[in-house]
Structures are given as structure tokens and as C-alpha cells.
Amino acid sequence: MQEANSPYGPATLEAIDGVIHCAGDWTVARLDALTPRLAAQPRPPGSSRVDLSRVQRMDTGGALLLSRWLGLGAGTTDDTQLTGAAPEVADLLTLVGRSLNKERTLVTPTEPGALETLGRRSSVVAHHTLGLLAFIGEIGTTTGRRLIRPQGFRWAQIVHELGEAGHKALGIVGLLTFLLGIVITYQGGVQLRQYGAGVFVADLVGLSMLRELAPILTAIIVAGRTGSAYTAQIGTMQVTEEVDALRVMGIQPLDMLVIPKVIALMIAMPLLTVYADVMGILGGMVMANLQLDIAYTTFIDRLSDALTLDAYLAGIGKAPVFAAVIATLGCYQGFQVQGSAESVGRRTTVSVVQSILAVIVIDAGFSVIFSALGI
Numbered sequence: 001m002q003e004a005n006s007p008y009g010p011a012t013l014e015a016i017d018g019v020i021h022c023a024g025d026w027t028v029a030r031l032d033a034l035t036p037r038l039a040a041q042p043r044p045p046g047s048s049r050v051d052l053s054r055v056q057r058m059d060t061g062g063a064l065l066l067s068r069w070l071g072l073g074a075g076t077t078d079d080t081q082l083t084g085a086a087p088e089v090a091d092l093l094t095l096v097g098r099s100l101n102k103e104r105t106l107v108t109p110t111e112p113g114a115l116e117t118l119g120r121r122s123s124v125v126a127h128h129t130l131g132l133l134a135f136i137g138e139i140g141t142t143t144g145r146r147l148i149r150p151q152g153f154r155w156a157q158i159v160h161e162l163g164e165a166g167h168k169a170l171g172i173v174g175l176l177t178f179l180l181g182i183v184i185t186y187q188g189g190v191q192l193r194q195y196g197a198g199v200f201v202a203d204l205v206g207l208s209m210l211r212e213l214a215p216i217l218t219a220i221i222v223a224g225r226t227g228s229a230y231t232a233q234i235g236t237m238q239v240t241e242e243v244d245a246l247r248v249m250g251i252q253p254l255d256m257l258v259i260p261k262v263i264a265l266m267i268a269m270p271l272l273t274v275y276a277d278v279m280g281i282l283g284g285m286v287m288a289n290l291q292l293d294i295a296y297t298t299f300i301d302r303l304s305d306a307l308t309l310d311a312y313l314a315g316i317g318k319a320p321v322f323a324a325v326i327a328t329l330g331c332y333q334g335f336q337v338q339g340s341a342e343s344v345g346r347r348t349t350v351s352v353v354q355s356i357l358a359v360i361v362i363d364a365g366f367s368v369i370f371s372a373l374g375i
Contacts, residue, residue: 008056010034015044018071018086023054026062038069053084063089063096073098101197125276128336135332137292142254155262161264165226169272173221177214177276177286181205181283184213189292200363202299203306205284210307210315214276220321223355227330230261231351232253235344236332243335262327267321277315310375319367325362326355 007027011034020043036074051069058066071078072093079297082093108213112120186286188204202364237243243253281303288294333351337343 011062013038018049020044020050020109021054021178022050022052022066025056026058028059031062031065035065043071048262049081049083051084051087051244052082055085058089058092060092060096063092066094067096067100067127072100086121132332135294135335136328138254140250142259146259152255153235154256156257157260158264159198161260162268164229164267165222166173166224166268166271169201169225170275172225173218173276174270174279176221177217177280179207180213180285181209181280182287183209183286185287186291189288193292197271199294199298199302201284201288201294202291203300206281206303207311208306209280210277210311212315212363214280215273215315215318215322216359218269218272218276218319218357220356222272222323223326223359224352226265227326227355228348228352230327230330231348234331234343235337235347238335238337239339239341239344241318258331261331262324265323265327269319273316273319314370314375318363319361322359325358329355329358
């Protein structure tokens with residue numbers, strides 16, 4: 001109310017002969033009539049001198065209104081001359097102009113160049129690579145200590161994780177590998193029948209399933225089903241600060257959340273791979289009987305001649321490696337979650353993509369090694 005009854009007149013602004021004359025009380029309570037006028041009226045061209053000799057008072061609101069209208073601090077009005085201003089008014093306008101300069105710099109950042117973008121992304125990749133290597137080292141060290149003292153393993157947790165990753169995945173693994181066996185037999189049998197070699201479809205299905213398709217398809221299913229679950233579980237615990245609570249209670253998160261998952265998955269994957277071998281060959285046998293009229297006994301006899309122990313072990317040997325990679329990547333991405341449900345979803349996606357890519361790359365490496373060894 002004191003401002004409304006001020007003895008000074010309201011704020012005014014006039015442009016006369018290229019000079020802008022300001023007068024009155026430039027405070028927030030006295031700017032009502034002038035504010036909409038300045039918002040609709042641009043600064044007159046060619047007016048670079050501002051006369052402030054008749055300004056009785058000015059606060060931050062008035063200084064901000066005048067500075068923005070004049071363009072002070074925008075970098076384009078360095079020739080503006082402020083004359084007749086009282087020392088406190090001049091100091092206030094200088095301070096507001098500097099603030100506008102800083103604000104302008106913050107809201108208009110420069111776009112990084114291609115080289116800078118490449119450097120930043122390379123730094124992020126290097127950071128995560130080193131973090132993953134450190135995580136693998138911690139898992140190896142902790143597991144080594146537990147092997148020396150096996151009573152330190154959380155066997156109940158391992159059995160629980162074995163059930164989650166093992167028998168609960170039998171349905172989807174069995175269905176997909178059974179259908180894959182049908183597809184291979186159908187596609188390969190059509191070609192083999194043209195040469196009168198339809199019975200060799202047993203070789204095709206048996207060797208492809210045991211050596212390559214069953215292990216890699218099982219690994220991809222487990223990566224999408226179990227690896228993502230590991231990331232989501234640990235990530236949610238990160239968001240709710242349960243991981244920090246475990247540390248406060250003196251429980252190492254790796255002992256409780258990581259080691260049981262890795263061990264359980266390394267046990268479950270070979271068993272799931274054997275189950276996938278059986279279901280894939282069963283699907284191929286059924287399709288061979290329906291499409292090529294190959295009796296079940298004939299198919300089994302040919303299968304026993306085609307399959308070798310090396311082919312079987314080559315497929316089974318990949319499974320623990322795939323399991324270790326999937327569990328490690330899933331748990332590592334879970335620990336990278338920071339503060340939000342969006343981060344949980346993003347890290348879960350990254351976990352699945354990285355796990356599948358790693359499985360395919362490792363499988364290609366196994367193929368090269370087996371070829372060099374003549375297996």
C-alpha cells in the first residue's frame with residue numbers, strides 16, 4: 001500500500017529527437033501502465049541515448065523491464081548511452097545487464113562438433129568397458145574366496161535362482177526348439193527329396209541342433225527372459241535403495257545378488273540345452289514322418305550314425321560360457337540404474353541387446369576355434 005501511495009509519479013518513457021527520456025517511479029508497483037506498452041512497442045531505431053535524469057526511484061523489476069526493452073546485455077547495443085542516472089540506478093542497470101548476458105549464454109549453448117561428439121561417446125564406452133572389467137574381476141575374486149570356503153555360498157538362494165532360470169523356462173525353450181526342428185526338416189527335406197536323399201534330413205536336423213541352433217537359441221531365449229529379469233530386479237533395488245541397505249547391514253551385494261545368479265544360470269543352461277536338443281530333434285522327426293514318410297525307427301537309426309560325441313559336447317560346452325556372459329551383463333546393467341523407472345527400462349533393454357550380441361560373437365569365435373581344432 002505504501003508503494004501505491006508513493007509521492008513520485010508512475011514510470012513513463014518517451015522518445016524525443018532520438019533521445020529516450022525516462023521519468024517517474026520505476027518500481028514494480030508503478031509499472032502497470034508502462035509494461036503492456038513496452039511489450040507492444042519496439043525500441044525506436046537510431047535512438048542510442050537514454051536520459052535517466054528524471055527517474056526518482058528504480059528497483060530490480062524496473063531495471064529488468066528497461067534493460068530488456070533497450071536490449072542491454074544482448075550483445076547488440078554496446079553503443080547505448082545511459083546519461084543522467086543516479087549512481088544507485090546506474091549500478092542496478094549494470095548488474096541486471098550482466099545477469100541478462102549470463103542468462104543468454106546459458107540458454108543458447110553451442111552444438112558440439114563431430115569430433116567432440118565422437119570423443120564424448122568414446123569416453124562413455126571406455127568408462128563402461130572398464131567398469132564391466134572391474135565387475136568381472138570382483139565376481140572372480142569373490143567366487144574364488146567362496147570356493148576356498150564353500151560354506152560361504154548362499155545355497156538356498158542358488159536353488160531358488162536355479163528354479164527361476166531352469167524349469168520355469170522349459171515351456172518356451174521346448175516350444176521354440178520343437179518348432180525350429182519342424183522348420184529345418186520342412187525346408188531341408190524338400191531339397192533332399194529331389195536327390196533321393198530324404199533320409200539324410202536326420203543328419204541335417206541332428207547336427208545343426210546339437211552343434212549350433214539349440215545352444216544359441218536357448219541362450220537368446222534366456223537372455224531375453226532371465227537376463228532382463230536380473231537387470232530389472234537389481235535395478236529396482238537400486239532405485240528403492242535396497243542395495244545400499246544391504247551394504248549398511250554388512251551384506252555384500254555380489255554375495256547375495258550376483259554370485260547365486262551366475263552359478264544357477266551356469267548350471268541351468270547346459271540342462272536347458274540338452275532339453276532343447278531333444279525337443280528340436282523330436283520336432284524334426286515328427287515332420288520327417290509327416291512330410292517324407294520316414295519312419296521313426298529309420299530316423300533314429302540314421303541319427304545314431306550321424307551324431308558323434310564331439311558334436312554333442314561342442315554344443316553343450318558353449319552353454320556355461322553363454323550363461324556366465326548373460327548373467328554378468330544382466331547384473332552389471334542392473335547396478336548401473338540410477339534413480340528412476342525410466343533408467344530401469346533403458347538398462348534392461350541395453351542388457352538384452354548386449355547379451356544377444358555377445359552370445360552371437362562368442363558363438364562365432366567357438367566356430368573358428370572348433371574349425372581350427374578339427375572338431
